[in-house]
Amino acid sequence: MLKVFLQKMTHLIPTLVGVSILAFVLPRMVPGDPVMLLLGERGADPKVYQEMQAALGLDQPMYKQYFTFMKSAVTGDMGNSIISKRTVTSEFFDRFPATLELGMAALAFAFTVGIPFGIFAAVRRNSFWDYLLMGGSLLGYSMPIFWWGLILILVFSVSLGWTPVSGRMSVMYDIESWTGFMLIDTLQSSVIKEEGFAPFISAVKHMFLPAIAMGTIPLAVMARMTRSSMLEVLGEDYIRTAKAKGASPYIVVWHHALRNALIPIVTVAGLMFGSIITGAILTETIFSWPGIGKWLVASINARDYPVIQGGVLFIATMIVVINAVVDVIYIWVNPKLRS
């Protein structure tokens, strides 16, 4: 198993090198001179300009710049943001918990609703419910989430007044960051002693709409995957045997069938990480959620290219590594694939 894992990881290296080149080259092709951007109005003096260029290493040839970038990147140093002057790494990890928390909430929503939907549709194959659920999931799959987010705001915030429109936390509370996960931080004993459960409830309310918006497409994918995976398993001989032995339909579906049907579902779940980041970019922009999606969009608009290249490299590395881990887990949970 360890060997398979190491093999997968070494296989990733060329991909990661490619991604790093992409992350390095693309922002440098963005029109506009970063030195001028930094110097602003004072940029007219050629001497100051040259000093600045040298300080940033931008007077070096491209390949040297790339090696310098990679040398620091492997130690986790991605340079500093042009706008905030802070390191890209600390900026990233300040925001990442917010995205991770939202992503986990979205996936939790997708699984708890999507998997039962899929099972139900499979068990009632070709019934009205099957058509309704599968039609609904195709609708969810086709959803432009930037619009879906606005519609959710329209219904739940504007019309019903149940949830806040944007942000992660009511400005009334000042929650000290402990884990970076608002739902956990608001349950710290010090917070509960001072404010009770109101901050926690506020955090839940803030998370409600963005989690639904972000979770809708994964939900649709889960429901469709679960259905087809269940249908395949329900046709197997051992299910017929279980039924013949007199096992109740409930036991057959939940105990015998689901266990094997879950194998491909687990894989899809792992591979959804990429789509969660895609969802984060749009969802966070709509709901002003202070995560990496909103941060990246803002940085691209501001031509803050250390942030763009660092952020892109972080995200791509994460997705590639997670996909590889999912591959290994897939082999691990599926004994047929173990050699």
Next chain:
Amino acid sequence: MSVYREHGLFYEFWRQFKKNKGALFGMSLIVVFVILAIAAPFFAPHNPSQLFADYLRLPPAWIEAGNSTYPLGTDDVGRDILSRLIHGARISMSIGLSVVFLAMSVGTVLGLFAGYYGGWIDKIVMRITDIIMALPSILLAIVVVSVLGPGLRNAVIAVAIVAIPSFTRIVRASVLAEKEKEYVQASRSLGASSLRTMFKEVLPNCMAPLIVQATLGFSDGILNAAALGFLGLGAQPPTPEWGIMLADSRAFIESSPWMVTLPGLCILVVVLGFNLFGDGLRDALDPRLKGRG
């Protein structure tokens, strides 16, 4: 005469396809929007850019304050929303068509070469697709647009680049399966060049999955381009593109919700149409894949 040829391939396909009510529904949605797109000036009651200064943010006709001259109401500068949506169909359909055309031509050629020749060509091509696929599509599209500069044409290029790998992979996989078959060897032993064998013999046999992918590419392309428009990186105002119409209407979400609802609904319906149609095509063209998520 073989019995299978009695009705022709298309008949066989249609017989399978028309059983799927969802796919037929999807196809009719597409047909409606294609007709609207082609004859947009004919169907649109007004010029999409004309400002009716006396009718700002007029609600749709069925709401009490509405006016039947502007059936779906007007926007914040007094433009007729229905006319803008109809012209928007034209833009979205052209976006979908251009994205699929660009991505499919590049992706198919890459996939053919990678699959047919194998070796280092295959390694390089697949590595590049791995790299592109390592990045979330919308993130890569945003970065590419910021390199090329915002605008409809550049947004189309960005969205097409992001879509290339899926075509490459599908074509490569089919080529790998077809390559070993006897008709390919026959073509070669008759002295056909590699290029001829690839494009004349192998490619036509890879068409089924390619057509399905093209249909689904339409929905992805339209969705991603609208997202770029929404983020201000795609088509620029006053183009009546659905994504921009949505972005522009955000400020009026409380007072004029129809401005938000309608453009998004159009995106949803078109994307749904292509997804339904694509699912039906896949089931009819390649029964082995039936029911896959």
